[in-house]
Amino acid sequence: MFGLGSKNETALLRVVILSLIALIAFSTRLFSVIRYESVIHEFDPWFNYRTTQRIVSTGFYDFINWFDDRSWYPLGRVVGGTVYPGLMLTAGVIHKFLHFFNIPIDIRNVCVFFAPIFSGLTAFSAYLFTKEVKDDTAGLFAAIFLGIAPGYISRSVAGSYDNEGISIFLLVFTFYLWIKAVKLGSAFWGCLTAIFYFYMVSAWGGYVYIINMIPLHGFALILMGRYSNRLYVAYSSFYVLGTIGSMQVPFVGFQPTRTSEHMAALGVFGLLQLVAFAQFLRSHIPEKQVKYLLFSSIAIIAGGAFSAMIALTYAGYIAPWTGRFYSLWDTEYAKKYIPIIASVSEHQPTAWSSMFFDLQYLLLLFPAGVYFCMRMLRDEHVFVAIYAITSAYFAGVMVRLVLTLTPIVCVTAAVTITHIFDFYLDWKSAPNAAETPSSSKATAAEDGPGHVSRFDSKIFVAGSMLCLSVLFVYHCTWVTSSSYSSPSIVLSSQTRSGDRIIIDDFREAYYWLRKNTHEDAKVLAWWDYGYQIAGMSNRSVIVDNNTWNNTHIATVGKVMASDEDTAYVELRRHDVDYVLVIFGGLLGYSGDDINKFLWMVRIAQGVYPNLVREENYFTSSGRYSVGDDAPAAFRNSVMYKLSYYGFNELSQGAAMDRVRNQAIASAPINLHTMEEAYTTANWMVRIYKVLPPDNLGRPLKEAAAFKAGRSQIPKLKRRKKRVVS
Numbered sequence: 001m002f003g004l005g006s007k008n009e010t011a012l013l014r015v016v017i018l019s020l021i022a023l024i025a026f027s028t029r030l031f032s033v034i035r036y037e038s039v040i041h042e043f044d045p046w047f048n049y050r051t052t053q054r055i056v057s058t059g060f061y062d063f064i065n066w067f068d069d070r071s072w073y074p075l076g077r078v079v080g081g082t083v084y085p086g087l088m089l090t091a092g093v094i095h096k097f098l099h100f101f102n103i104p105i106d107i108r109n110v111c112v113f114f115a116p117i118f119s120g121l122t123a124f125s126a127y128l129f130t131k132e133v134k135d136d137t138a139g140l141f142a143a144i145f146l147g148i149a150p151g152y153i154s155r156s157v158a159g160s161y162d163n164e165g166i167s168i169f170l171l172v173f174t175f176y177l178w179i180k181a182v183k184l185g186s187a188f189w190g191c192l193t194a195i196f197y198f199y200m201v202s203a204w205g206g207y208v209y210i211i212n213m214i215p216l217h218g219f220a221l222i223l224m225g226r227y228s229n230r231l232y233v234a235y236s237s238f239y240v241l242g243t244i245g246s247m248q249v250p251f252v253g254f255q256p257t258r259t260s261e262h263m264a265a266l267g268v269f270g271l272l273q274l275v276a277f278a279q280f281l282r283s284h285i286p287e288k289q290v291k292y293l294l295f296s297s298i299a300i301i302a303g304g305a306f307s308a309m310i311a312l313t314y315a316g317y318i319a320p321w322t323g324r325f326y327s328l329w330d331t332e333y334a335k336k337y338i339p340i341i342a343s344v345s346e347h348q349p350t351a352w353s354s355m356f357f358d359l360q361y362l363l364l365l366f367p368a369g370v371y372f373c374m375r376m377l378r379d380e381h382v383f384v385a386i387y388a389i390t391s392a393y394f395a396g397v398m399v400r401l402v403l404t405l406t407p408i409v410c411v412t413a414a415v416t417i418t419h420i421f422d423f424y425l426d427w428k429s430a431p432n433a434a435e436t437p438s439s440s441k442a443t444a445a446e447d448g449p450g451h452v453s454r455f456d457s458k459i460f461v462a463g464s465m466l467c468l469s470v471l472f473v474y475h476c477t478w479v480t481s482s483s484y485s486s487p488s489i490v491l492s493s494q495t496r497s498g499d500r501i502i503i504d505d506f507r508e509a510y511y512w513l514r515k516n517t518h519e520d521a522k523v524l525a526w527w528d529y530g531y532q533i534a535g536m537s538n539r540s541v542i543v544d545n546n547t548w549n550n551t552h553i554a555t556v557g558k559v560m561a562s563d564e565d566t567a568y569v570e571l572r573r574h575d576v577d578y579v580l581v582i583f584g585g586l587l588g589y590s591g592d593d594i595n596k597f598l599w600m601v602r603i604a605q606g607v608y609p610n611l612v613r614e615e616n617y618f619t620s621s622g623r624y625s626v627g628d629d630a631p632a633a634f635r636n637s638v639m640y641k642l643s644y645y646g647f648n649e650l651s652q653g654a655a656m657d658r659v660r661n662q663a664i665a666s667a668p669i670n671l672h673t674m675e676e677a678y679t680t681a682n683w684m685v686r687i688y689k690v691l692p693p694d695n696l697g698r699p700l701k702e703a704a705a706f707k708a709g710r711s712q713i714p715k716l717k718r719r720k721k722r723v724v725s
Contacts, residue, residue: 014136014140017140018123018124018127018140018143021120021123021140021143021144021147022120022121022123022124022147023120024144024147024148025116025119025120025122025123025146025147025148026116026117026119026120027116028147028148028153028476028477028480029115029116029119029153029156029157029158029480029485030116030158031157031158031480031481031485032157032158032159032485032486032487033112033158033159035485035492036486036487036490036492036502037490038108038109038112038158038159039112039159039487039489039490040108040111040112040159040161040487040489040535041157041159041160041161041487041488041489042160042162042487042488042489043488043528043529043530043531043532043545044162044163044531044545045111045159045160045161045162046531046532046534046535046536047531047534047535047544047545047546048087048088048111048161048162048163049108049111049161049535050531050534050535051063051079051083051085051088052087052088052091052092052107052111052161053107054066054079055085055088055089055092056092056095056096056107060085060089060092063079063080063085063088064080064081064085064250065078065080066078066079066080067079069540070534070538070539070540070541071530071534071540071541071544071546072541072542072543072544072546072549072552073522073540073541073542073574073575074574074575075549075552077546080250081250081251082251082546082548083251084163084201084202084203084204084205084249084251085202085249086163086166086199086200086201086202086203086204087114087161087162087163087165087166087203087204089202090114090166090203091107091110091111091114091161092107094110094114095107095110098110111161112158112159112161113158114161114165114166115155115156115157115158115160115161115162115165115166116156116157116158118156118165118166118169119147119152119153119156119169120147121169121173122146122147122152122156122168122169122172122407123143123144123146123147124143125169125172125173125176126139126142126143126145126146126172126407126410126411127139127140127142127143128173128176129142129172129173129175129176129179129407129411130142130143130411130414130415132176132179132180132183132380133179133373133380133381133384133411133415134414134415134418135418137418137421138411138414138415138417138418139414140414141413141414141417141418142410142411142413142414145362145410145413145414146172146406146407146410148473148476148477148480149358149359149362149406149409149410149476150357150358150359150360150475150476150479150480150483150484151358151359151402151403151405151406151409152168152403152406152407153476153479153480153484154358154402154403154483154484155168155403156168157480157484157485159487163203163204163205163206164204164206164403166203166204167200167203167204167206168403168404168406168407170196170199170200170203170204171200171206171209171210171404171407172407173196174193174196174197174200174210175210175213175383175387177189177192177193177196178193178214178217178234178238178383179379179380179383181193181233181234181237181238182217182230182231182234182379182380182383183230183379183380184230184234185228185229185230185231185233185234186233186234187233187234187237189234190233190234190235190236190237190238190241191237191238191241193214193234193237193238193242194237194238194239194240194241194242194245195241195245197210197211197238197242197245197246198241198242198245198246198248198249201245201246201249201252202249206404207246208261208262209394209404211242211246211256211261211262211264211265212261212264212265213383213386213387213390214235214238214265215235215264215265215267215268215269216264216268216386216390217382217383217386218231218235218268218272219264219268219271220382220386221379221382222271222272222275224382226379226382227272227275227279231272231379232272232275232276235268235269235272236269236272236273239265239268239269243256243257243262243265255319258317258318258319259318259319260313260318260319260320260321260325261321261322261325263309263318267305267306267309270302270305271302274297274301274302278297327341327342327347327397327398328394328397328398329397331349331397334347339599339602339603339606340547340550340553340599340603342599343596343599343602343603345399346398346399346400347398347399347400348398348399349396349397349398349399350395350396350397350398350399350401350402354399354402355395355402357479357483358402358406358479359402359405359406359409360471360472360475360476361468361471361472362409362410362413362472363409365412365413365416365417366388366392366408366409366412366413366416367412368412368416368419369411369412369413369414369415369416370384370385370388370412372412372415372416372419373385373412373415384408384411384412387408388408388412391404391405391408392405417465420461420465421465424457424458424461424462425458425461425462488506489504489506489507489532490502490503490504490506490507491503491504491505491589503587503682503684505680505681505682505683505684505685506532506684506685507536508680508681508685509580509678509680509684509685509687510532510533510536510537511536511537512678512687513533513537513539513578513580513687514536514537514538514539516678517537517539517577517578518577519538519539520540521539521540521577521578522539522540522541522542522574522575522576522577522578523537523539523540523541523542523576523577523578523579523580524541524542524556524559524571524574524576524578524579524580525541525542525556525579525580525581526543526556526557526560526581526582526593526596526600527543527544527545527547527553527556528545528596529580529582530542530543530544530545530546531544531545533580542555542556542574542576543556550603550606550607551607553603554603554604554606554607554608555570555574555604555607556600557599557600557601557603557604557612558570558604558607558608558611558612559571559579559638560581560593560597560600560604560637560638560639561597561600561601561604561612561617561633561637561638561639562611562612562637562638563636563637563638564636564638564641564671564672564673564674565673566611567638567673568673568690571673571690572690572693576690577689577690578677578687578688578689578690579638579642579674579687579688579690580685580686580687580688581593581639581642581643581685581686581688582684582685582686583643583644583683583684583685583686584658584659584684585643585644585647585655585657585658585659585660585664585683586647586650586658586682586683586684587658587682587683587684588658588659589659589684590659592643592659592684593639593643594626594639594640594643594659594660595659597617597639598614598617598624600639601614601617602614616631616633616634617631617633617634617637618631619631625660625662626640626644626657626660626662626664627660627662627663627664627665628663628665630665635665641669641671642674642686642688643686644664644669645669645671645676645686645688646669646676647664647683648664648665648666648668654666671688673690673691674688674689674690674691675688675689675691676688676689677689
């Protein structure tokens with residue numbers, strides 16, 4: 001072909017296949033753009049997009065010192081010191097690069113297509129990784145698997161501008177560089193591993209997985225008696241440069257030397273120095289004289305170092321394990337002690353159906369691939385086994401971590417398929433039509449037990465694998481199209497006739513805030529919507545999705561769970577101008593605030609146990625109800641009133657909540673500290689204006705009268721300003 005030799009032909013064909021895989025990985029993630037438009041999805045991506053705009057417009061150094069007064073009012077947030085900036089910097093560099101060549105692409109489109117572009121690089125990284133584990137054929141299989149697997153697509157569709165869009169590429173590529181460094185014993189490859197580890201640290205908090213996986217691999221090799229100079233050179237060069245580099249990220253700082261999550265890496269580094277020194281002594285001193293001295297010295301030093309670490313932890317010099325770490329070992333820990341973590345759906349344990357949904361038949365090939373690697377059991381195969389076991393466990397305890405499991409599942413599935421093909425599809429031994437049965441038997445006898453020579457068995461195996469692969473591609477396309485390509489801010493539904501309806505209430509509400517409120521207005525909403533409000537409405541929010549201040553979030557939960565008068569005190573204290581709630585009772589949107597309300601109560605109860613009690617919001621029979629049997633504390637809460645205010649006016653008699661499938665009490669709901677400012681077309685987003693007091697003391701007197709039931713409080717009206725002496 002083209003006058004090339006067989007070796008060059010193979011290389012060219014491999015390049016073409018990898019290019020096509022990258023194209024498929026990119027194009028299969030564009031359903032959201034084709035069906036909706038080029039728009040940023042979800043919640044966190046809106047913050048990332050807003051910060052990227054800041055980097056592009058003002059530069060990196062201004063971004064590092066940027067104080068964001070639009071979030072966590074009145075506290076604000078120093079953004080540069082509280083984020084992993086790798087994602088934003090990469091998008092900013094791409095934008096600058098394109099504009100340097102006079103390609104006028106808006107930064108929003110760079111952010112929208114960022115994850116699909118890097119998905120092609122992730123597939124290429126999977127090829128390199130699997131090539132080191134087995135061969136080129138397995139690498140190509142792994143590349144196509146990872147390119148279309150729903151477990152990775154779920155975080156990398158167009159518009160999903162989140163840290164995972166780049167971090168999975170960095171995770172797989174860093175592991176490839178580490179395997180290469182261990183195999184060659186090269187300080188150069190160790191330094192490359194450190195560089196990409198630093199890049200990973202700047203991009204995602206999941207870098208902690210890398211800095212524990214690599215030391216665990218080194219420790220396992222030492223325990224297996226596989227210590228070598230190659231391991232020493234690779235790990236020492238990686239750890240020293242990687243640690244120094246990671247400390248340059250402002251959000252990380254001195255954590256590599258002060259937190260328990262990084263102590264394993266430091267411990268293995270010290271252990272390697274001891275083992276290397278022992279090997280050096282063993283080469284210069286007779287074995288009998290040095291044997292007991294070495295073992296006792298290593299035991300004493302290692303024990304002393306471990307004791308010192310424990311002492312420093314108790315003394316406060318080394319930070320203990322965080323609550324997120326404990327929640328990985330005890331699935332009930334977050335629910336008991338950190339309800340704000342447990343309230344996030346992606347932090348829940350993973351169901352088997354969800355695993356199969358994201359990995360399909362790769363999940364069946366996964367354990368077989370680990371088995372084949374354990375049979376070969378070179379240094380890189382030990383790493384694959386450790387990666388497979390740890391990621392499988394973590395993916396089982398947290399839905400979000402299926403993302404880290406997907407790459408190794410694709411790698412081991414590729415190993416399994418190539419082993420099957422190596423065994424069954426030795427086409428050179430297939431009998432020709434001119435062969436006699438005796439000659440076929442002779443050929444089979446000569447082939448030996450290493451492969452199967454019967455033509456019908458080869459056809460059956462090849463056909464079966466082809467059918468499974470076609471079903472896998474169909475499944476991946478269907479899952480990507482139907483489940484992972486819908487932006488959370490734009491919804492769609494179908495009528496009985498099949499007509500498609502676009503529901504754009506979120507952007508409608510945020511646009512109204514942007515155009516009809518003062519630029520310094522403060523908006524109180526549940527923390528899920530903070531990034532979207534700040535990004536699309538450009539208004540200050542009380543809390544956002546960062547969740548760094550549990551007390552502030554609990555205060556918002558307290559406001560939603562309290563009656564109007566108690567809530568009004570907190571609203572005035574925090575200068576709140578508008579309160580925003582999400583209500584799905586009319587449309588049937590199950591992700592509304594009423595369904596999230598119990599988590600608001602639990603988070604508030606953790607900070608205000610004397611004011612908010614979860615049992616007060618359940619019926620006498622222990623049910624969570626919004627109907628006539630709903631408890632008084634719930635019916636009088638701000639959340640209930642703002643959600644169902646005017647809801648019964650839409651129909652004669654009691655209206656039906658289509659999410660809870662319950663009839664709402666027909667008694668009218670009255671508000672005396674807030675008034676309805678805006679409700680979207682489908683009633684999904686409701687915005688209320690907080691009324692200011694006319695003068696000191698009046699709200700308290702009217703609140704007392706309202707509680708006593710002596711009068712019906714009219715809506716507060718603005719009065720002309722008076723000069724108060």
